[in-house]
Amino acid sequence: MAKQHDIVVRLILVGDSSVGKTCMICRFAEGDVELPMGTTVGIDFKMKHTKVEGKRVRIQLWDTAGQERYDTITQQYYRRAQGILLVYDITNEKTFINLQKWVNYVQDYADDEVELTLIGNKCDRKKERRVPTSRGQEFARNLNIPFYETSASKSKNIEKAFTEITKRVMARHRQEYSRLNIDEPDRSDTLSELGDTPTAPERGCCM
Ligand SMILES: Nc1nc2c(ncn2[C@@H]2O[C@H](COP(=O)(O)OP(=O)(O)O)[C@@H](O)[C@H]2O)c(=O)[nH]1
Ligand SMILES: [Mg+2]
Numbered sequence: 521m522a523k524q525h526d527i528v529v530r531l532i533l534v535g536d537s538s539v540g541k542t543c544m545i546c547r548f549a550e551g552d553v554e555l556p557m558g559t560t561v562g563i564d565f566k567m568k569h570t571k572v573e574g575k576r577v578r579i580q581l582w583d584t585a586g587q588e589r590y591d592t593i594t595q596q597y598y599r600r601a602q603g604i605l606l607v608y609d610i611t612n613e614k615t616f617i618n619l620q621k622w623v624n625y626v627q628d629y630a631d632d633e634v635e636l637t638l639i640g641n642k643c644d645r646k647k648e649r650r651v652p653t654s655r656g657q658e659f660a661r662n663l664n665i666p667f668y669e670t671s672a673s674k675s676k677n678i679e680k681a682f683t684e685i686t687k688r689v690m691a692r693h694r695q696e697y698s699r700l701n702i703d704e705p706d707r708s709d710t711l712s713e714l715g716d717t718p719t720a721p722e723r724g725c726c727m
Contacts, residue, residue, distance in 0.1 A: 535607035537586030543672035
């Protein structure tokens with residue numbers, strides 16, 4: 521049976537607990553965020569099928585727990601990620617300060633070719649903002665990576681941030697993908713070389 525996708529793109533979200541990683545994934549994958557969210561235990565994932573630049577893409581969205589006790593588990597997943605979203609909460613300065621820890625993990629454990637994006641989430645909470653946009657911009661500029669302020673609650677910039685990083689991953693792996701003849705529908709099964717089946721159980725995150 522032919523596959524329903526041409527390409528698999530593996531993204532992972534990292535950042536402190538409660539910055540909104542699970543909500544962002546739910547918003548993007550399911551178009552909805554129901555409250556209250558359960559705390560992510562260890563690692564979880566969701567899938568999103570979409571079309572990007574004419575290709576049928578299956579995006580694997582790996583959701584990590586922000587608590588330190590899970591760090592050694594989640595580090596094992598960095599290596600397989602093609603894109604990593606570094607997430608902080610614009611209303612909580614500590615989550616911004618802690619970004620350096622997450623960047624260090626990425627440098628230690630992720631592939632050199634990984635695409636990164638910085639996300640300042642909860643931008644709907646304007647009155648409680650503690651991290652000015654300019655600080656996020658500066659942090660991203662120093663790393664030479666894209667930056668978006670998002671709101672998972674209000675669905676602001678979520679689609680854009682995920683789609684842009686997916687495009688960057690696709691651009692970086694273009695040669696690899698074209699070797700697999702992704703434009704020939706009859707040969708789509710050969711793409712299993714790039715399609716990894718995640719081992720974590722697919723759980724609802726919006727209970
Ligand atoms: N106002 C607002 N709250 C958010 C947003 N994203 C997440 N939250 C809330 O922040 C809390 C933590 O979200 P969650 O996705 O579980 O964070 P995680 O620990 O990083 O996965 C929850 O109470 C969410 O409802 C957002 O964009 N705006
Ligand atoms: Mg979570």
